[in-house]
Amino acid sequence: MPHTASNATLKNTVNVFTSSLLTSTGTFPKPVIGESVVQVGNHAYLFGGRDAEDGIPVNDLYFVDLETGSWKLVENQGSLKPTPRYFHSGVYWNENLVFFGGIGLDEENNSLCGLSSTEIFNLETKTWRVVPSETNESENMEDAEASTCQPLPRYGHLYCVLGDYMIVYCGQDLSNNYIEQINAFDLKREKWVHSSPFAYHCGVYRSNCTSLHCESEFFRYCSPEGKGSIKDTTERQDQFVGSLLFYLNSNFVDVKRELILLKLYKVSDTEGNREETDEHKGYHSSLYFEEVNVTEKFVGTSMPPGLRFPRVYMVGNNLILSGIYLTSSRQAFVLWVYSLDRENWIQLDTLGLLNHGSWFKCLCMPQSNQLVIFGNQTRRLIQDYNVRQSNYDNVVYIELEAYGVYRKPKIPHYSERSEKLGKLLLSGVSDMEILTVERNHIPCLSKILYKRWPKFQKLLDQTAESNQDAFRMSLSELGPQVAELPFTPINSTGSRMLYMPFNFETCTAFLYYLYCGKINEAYLSTKTLCNLLILAKHDEGMETFFQYIVHLLHNTLNRNNDFSFEH
Structure with a gap:
């Protein structure tokens, strides 16, 4: 178990007993920009990014044990090497790490370029493979349809896994224009199968998302009986695939917050012969999304400030929000929780460790009710934030259960x-x-x-x-x-x-x-x-x-x- 950090500035609060600090061991990444960190249980994989010193995109793959902070470089990755990229997305599915998009280097012109390619690393064989991009010239009807679903090149986009689909939406192009598009990648067939408009200007700088289990209290809280509910889905014969909760904050002077519930459905007609309506505009194959604005459900007496690079996680009946808080008087990595039991936003009292140093990447281990936050305890946050630099020299553990944030046990119900x-x-x-x-x-x-x-x-x-x-x-x-x-x-x-x-x-x-x-x-x-x-x-x-x-x-x-x- 991590040892409690000694810090003379720590206040006499509960964080003295629940915040722990470790120095990373093994071969951990150098300072990097725009890398992806994919969590697999109590472990994680870090891929790519741009070297913070020379600015060159890299394709290194690292493995870390989240319980110990021990790192190692993944070697022997086969003959095929992945494309160096940064500000891309990475997800885990069925013993595969799937990476999409980002910014790469056009070697012919020696210039940066937007990427729309998908590459997969298999954890069992330790080898890479590239998903071929579809073109409009494809003779196969299925491939031709997939070409219309191919996402535009982008970076800093949002992503999530729902069922057997990787969902990718928004982000920006190299001209920093926002991309109003949502796409679905069939992870079984390894094909893009859906593309539709998504009218939000957002990316990882000011928004994030997390999947919601259909049996969770949070899903029921966001989905009253009616259109789009599980009951309604059953009645119309459409298959509910999954849902994600999308958090967006903008205008950091006068903060505007939005929470959107996106539900993914698969129609019973496998041929996908549904007339296109305004509700399902952009519909392809047999998938469609329904959007429910649930912002009003999360308004409380206290509200989180505007956060840069926010992350959202679910632990039991608690929605956890983390991110970088910047004002002229304070620069810190902060944590907020929306508790269904209290129906209010509350800031976790983590004064001390996270108020000093540079902290950026945060992961959640719901099984052990812990947050794992990577950074450097001696660097200045504002300095690294300005260049989007992540550090992995140190790791902070936050024991959430001490704050009343935990997964409620499944107690047998007796009449x-x-x-x-x-x-x-x-x-x-x-x-x-x-x-x-x-x-x-x-x-x-x-x-x-x-x-x-x-x-x-x-x-x-x-x-x-x-x-x-x-x-x-x-x-x-x-x-x-x-x-x-x-x-x-x-x-x-x-x-x-x-x-x-x-x-x-x-x-x-x-x-x-x-x-x-x-x-x-x-x-x-x-x-x-x-x-x-x-x-x-x-x-x-x-x-x-x-x-x-x-x-x-x-x-x-x-x-x-x-x-x-x-x-």
Whole structure:
């Protein structure tokens, strides 16, 4: 685990315990401009960029372990080498890294050129391949259609993977004109299959996007029942492919913010014979987009400032926004969160590490509730920002769960009727007792504990097995004929009492969970929840219970000692 950074300027806030600083190890990239960083689980790959010293585009590929900050240069990439490029896009799909667009070098004219090519690196074979560009002269009808979907050369564009499609939209050409176009690349067939207008002037400098799972609370929050909802999709026989949330901020003096939900559909008619309407203008093949402006849903009492090179991520019921904040008095890398539970924007209190140095690239590890931010702790942010330089000398880890930002556990839902039945059993028949530290006795039913508490099940099985061994030993003393006779296994004849080293309230709360599948509101004190956390910490088979208690503790701390956020 990373060690807590020592910094005399750190304030006495929660970030002292949740911000960690490491020095990168191994062969890490030199300062670079416009590189792409593609996350694959707890690892990432960095490709391309422009060398910050000599300004030449490069095609190096690096690998980093996000948990340790250890880097290495990926070698032996086969005979085919990728095109050097910068301000391109990179995504991960099915053991492939897919790179598109950007700015390259025209070797014949020794000048910069916009790229519209797609190159793929296979992680298993460690080799590159180039997706051929389609031309209008293609004789094959499918190829001819693909040529009409071929995206324009661009750089600084936005991108996302939805299902088996890479979505690319907006960006700029070499004349810095915005490209009002959205395209879809079929990752299975490796063909461009959709192109349509997209009337927004945006790029990575002031916007970003993230995919939304159709079963997430955020998707339901942005998609009320009606047109474009999952229910509506089912009724009209169209297949819902996926959705992305698009964040745009502009006019940094008087900040304008927009959040757009884009939903991708595939029509049931595989021939794609749909009349082109205003709603589906530019429709190709069998795909189309629907756009829902959800800006008003994200208006709060406090709002994030204008951020350069923003990034958005989803962690549970939280939308995380990161980016560079620049004013005459402050230059810093900042983090904001929109919480569905609070329905408001809140700035994470990360004063200290991110207020000093130059930080640019940020990745999110939702499984561990962490942000990983790369940079250099001694350089000046404004100096690197002016030339768009990224550094990878240091890495900062932000533990999001300490701020109440985490993925809620999937707790089995029991009906009200089930809870009533559990309460009835809890106050009814019993065949054993729990002994607490106060020497109180709590009656309970061993069969319930056996079915729902793996540790008790293991204990009972071991006791029964020990009893059978002792019984066999006593039979062997009566002679071999008796010892070989079949007999019915017997249960323990020992004590009907189980001692638990916890107080009465903790034991009662635990029994209530085993019987009813939840913790009674009467036992939601911090002390009881902490005791339950200790009880479940190393209890194999009770991982869901442990996560449930952690979630309840978060709610309790937020109510009683809400220090997690800086308002």
